[in-house]
Amino acid sequence: MDSIAYFDCACYLGRNLHTGSGQPSTPDALLSAMDHFGIHEALVIDAICASTGARAGNRRILEFAKDHPRLHPAWAGMMTHAKELPPPDALVAEMCDLGVGALYLFYKQFDIPLEDWAVDDLLAVLEENNVPLFLCPNNLLENGRIDVTDWPNVVRLCRKFPKLPVVVTENRIYRSQRPLYEALAACPNLKLDLSSIWLNKRVEFICREFGAEHLVWGSQLPARTPGSPLMQLNYSDISADELTMIAGGNMRRMLSWNPNIEFVAEQVTLPEPVDSLHKVVRERISLRDERFYDCHGHIGWSSPYHVINDTPETIVAEMDKFGIEVACAFSIQIVGDVAFGNDEVMEVVNQFPSRFIPFTLLNPYHGEAAMLEELERGLAMGMMGVKLMLNSYACYDVHGPLVDVACKFANDHKQFILSHHWGPPARIQQLCTDNPDALFISGHSAGDYGEVTRAVDNLYICTCPFLAWGQTEAWVDIYGADKILFGSDLTDLPISWGLGQIMYSTISEADKRKILGENLLGLMQRWDIFPAASPAGA
Numbered sequence: 001m002d003s004i005a006y007f008d009c010a011c012y013l014g015r016n017l018h019t020g021s022g023q024p025s026t027p028d029a030l031l032s033a034m035d036h037f038g039i040h041e042a043l044v045i046d047a048i049c050a051s052t053g054a055r056a057g058n059r060r061i062l063e064f065a066k067d068h069p070r071l072h073p074a075w076a077g078m079m080t081h082a083k084e085l086p087p088p089d090a091l092v093a094e095m096c097d098l099g100v101g102a103l104y105l106f107y108k109q110f111d112i113p114l115e116d117w118a119v120d121d122l123l124a125v126l127e128e129n130n131v132p133l134f135l136c137p138n139n140l141l142e143n144g145r146i147d148v149t150d151w152p153n154v155v156r157l158c159r160k161f162p163k164l165p166v167v168v169t170e171n172r173i174y175r176s177q178r179p180l181y182e183a184l185a186a187c188p189n190l191k192l193d194l195s196s197i198w199l200n201k202r203v204e205f206i207c208r209e210f211g212a213e214h215l216v217w218g219s220q221l222p223a224r225t226p227g228s229p230l231m232q233l234n235y236s237d238i239s240a241d242e243l244t245m246i247a248g249g250n251m252r253r254m255l256s257w258n259p260n261i262e263f264v265a266e267q268v269t270l271p272e273p274v275d276s277l278h279k280v281v282r283e284r285i286s287l288r289d290e291r292f293y294d295c296h297g298h299i300g301w302s303s304p305y306h307v308i309n310d311t312p313e314t315i316v317a318e319m320d321k322f323g324i325e326v327a328c329a330f331s332i333q334i335v336g337d338v339a340f341g342n343d344e345v346m347e348v349v350n351q352f353p354s355r356f357i358p359f360t361l362l363n364p365y366h367g368e369a370a371m372l373e374e375l376e377r378g379l380a381m382g383m384m385g386v387k388l389m390l391n392s393y394a395c396y397d398v399h400g401p402l403v404d405v406a407c408k409f410a411n412d413h414k415q416f417i418l419s420h421h422w423g424p425p426a427r428i429q430q431l432c433t434d435n436p437d438a439l440f441i442s443g444h445s446a447g448d449y450g451e452v453t454r455a456v457d458n459l460y461i462c463t464c465p466f467l468a469w470g471q472t473e474a475w476v477d478i479y480g481a482d483k484i485l486f487g488s489d490l491t492d493l494p495i496s497w498g499l500g501q502i503m504y505s506t507i508s509e510a511d512k513r514k515i516l517g518e519n520l521l522g523l524m525q526r527w528d529i530f531p532a533a534s535p536a537g538a
Contacts, residue, residue, distance in 0.1 A: 005265035007248030008034070008042035008226070009134075010169055010193050010218030013064045013071075014057075016047040017140050023222035023469045027068050030221060034070070036274075037226040037504060038282050039219070040265035041070045043101055043251065049076035050106050051140050055084050062098060069264045072255065074102040074134070079112055080121055088125035095131065099260040102132040102167075107150070108139045114153035116160075123157055127164035130257035134167045134193075146172040151179040158187035165254045167216060169193035177202075177306040184210040191254075193218040194246065195229045198465075200491045201308040203236040203246070212242035216250050225469055227281070227504030231496035234284045235321070275509040281500070290323025293517035293524075294495075296418065296443055296464045296487025297356075300332035300344045307332065308491070312348040315491055316355055322495045324488070325517070326524075326531055328416065330359035330387035332492065338363050338389075339374060346381050353533035357524075359385035359418065364402035365395055371402060375409050384529050385416035387443075390423075398423030403431070411435035414527055418443045418462070425452050432456040439527055441485065445471065450478045460523070462487035463515065466501035472515075473507055481511035485520050 015025050024033040025047070034042060044065060049057030054076035065071040075095060078084045085091055095103070103126060107114055114135070126133055137148040149170050158166050166189055173180055173196045180197070184190055184206065194203065195218040206215060217233055219226035233246060248265070255261050273279035280287065299315070301307050310318075319327060329349070331341025338361045349356045360378030362371050375386070388406050390398050398421075410417035411434075418441040422428035429452045432440050440459045442449060445466055453459050461479055464487035466472055475484060488498035502512055524530055 004244055004247045005041070006039045006217065006230075007251040007265070008039050008219050008221065009167065009216045009251050010195055011042040011044045011071075011221045012047045012050065012223070013044050013061065014047035016051040018143050019047065019222070020469070025222050027064050027071060031068060031070060033221060033226070035271050036506075037219075037230060038270055039226060040248070040268045041072065041263065042221075043074050043255075044071045045074040045076065045104055049104060050109060050136070050138065053084065054078050058085070062100075069262065070268065072101045072261060073099070074104055075100050076104045076106060077122055078110065079118055088122045092125050092129050092131055096129070096258050096260060099258060099262075101255040101258060101261055102134055104134040104136055106136050106138065108137040108148060114150050114157060116156075119157070120160070123161050123164060127161040130163065130165065132165040132167060132254040132257075134169055136169050138171055144171060146170070146174050147176040149173065149176065149180075151176065151183055154190070155183050155186050158183070158190050162189055165189055165191065167191045167193055168196065169218065170196050173197045174199070175305055181209070181306075184214050190214065191216055191250065194233060195220045195224070198229065198232060198493060198497050199306075200494050201310070202494075203233060204238060205308060207236075207238050207242050212238065212245045213250060215246045216254075217246050217248070222469055224467055225471065225501050225504065228465075228467065228497045228500035231281055231500035231503065232494050234281070235287075235494075235496040274506060275512075277503050277509055277512055281503045286321075287323040287499075288320060291325045291517060292323050292486060292499075293520035294319075294324050294327040294488050294490065295441055295460075295485040295520050296462050297327040297329040297490040298332035298492050299329050299348050299356075300341050302336060302341070302344075303332050304335060310491060312351050315348065316352050318490070318495060319355065322499060324495060326355060326357060326520075327488070327490065328357045328359060328385060328418070328520075330385075330418075331361040333361065334389060338366075339377075342374065342378055342381070342383070346383075349382070349532075354531045357385060357416070357529060357531055358383045359387040359416065361387045361389065362406055363389045363396075364400060364406065368402055368405055371406065372409070375406070379413065382532055385418065386410045388417060388419040390419050390421070398427055404434070407431050407435045407438055407440075410438035412437075414438070414529075416441060416523075416527065416529060420444050421446055422449075425449055428452055428459060429455060432459050439523055443487065445475065447475065447478060453479055453483045459483075460485050460519070463498060463502065464489045465493055465498060472501050472505035476507050476511060481507065481514045482519060484515045485523075486516045
């Protein structure tokens, strides 16, 4: 394969309030992680800068990076008149002298309004010197919040300072995709850290509609694994030139404002991959000849969030690209009309009956009669499983009696049944025990059912979406590889995102293959559930 020099735009060094055990928070540990994932260089900022203050973090990141030419320091900025940092002119001059590549504003952590009176004196100097500005709204005291970028003020400052390179980075952009697109259309100087938007076909959509120059690649190490965003980028249907730009070219061009930054990617020798699956993804080799099985997928085109207008043919083509033989699939209408969504699923399944195991989507809030009617209708249409909406989506408590009704139906018809989460361990153990002929799947990566999976043999844990550093390895420690099922969350998430955490993990290749398909195929054989047009056991 051709060589691409990867430059990670979003790495942190040091620890903060939420740094977990084993996360690579030192320079040596970070470089070891970069080696494993095939990352040549990185922009690094001190975790202190994102938590308690720029002054100490700006000093310490220089110490962290000084003996490591692959690590390029970034600083954090503050408002001018608190006098915590030098005035803007002096700050930028110091950044240039010390080889600092970019300036971050953690504007919600430190209550920095993105208004003209608060930041424009700093931004004017950054624009004059072409210093890249990273805008990060993450607030550690509200850890995990998503969709918090201040889009009106991002657009304001991009328009006022049109030569200023601006990069938006946050935990996740999900509900606010549409404002993102309008901002990209309005601001030629606006860029997006790709680790912020892990959604199906978004790389392709942004490249096609706005241009690859608007994307930079990042991992958010050490909190997250780089494997998923790497696969999302590397297996996108974009040109080689676009891939090269996003993987590192755009970042290197932005950092070229500083003559004291030296890029060293050509000097980096990466270690050999740990197994054949790791080699495949490190080298961007085709996965078409694999036979993976996916326990968690969505079909449909109606959602409060932006959905790419795929066709049934393009969904199956995407499965083919990643070696997905069969996917369990249910409607994406998680907050809408379940009957409409179930009909959408069957329209696709009827076109490609050998590729899907369809599930009936249920909303218990509609009541028992409507729920049983939809279950019977789904059964008559060829549905082979149940997708149960609980908790925050349907506002129906997991302890409610209609959960038992749905599980009994799955048990009586020997079906698979999946919910995003089944509540406390005692509740799912009771449901599994009461319904031994149903196969229960925890649709997202619950970490608290270890004892239950050892007590019952009909509960399995879906990987969707493994995200955190070392999560594959941790879940194998909790459950054993035999109790974990690969789930991509197609067509909401990219299939590549779901694969990445597993393919790049350090568990054995045998365990990877169990998770990626062997376990689900075995359950299909045990429950005698196969796509309509497939021979049993195929």
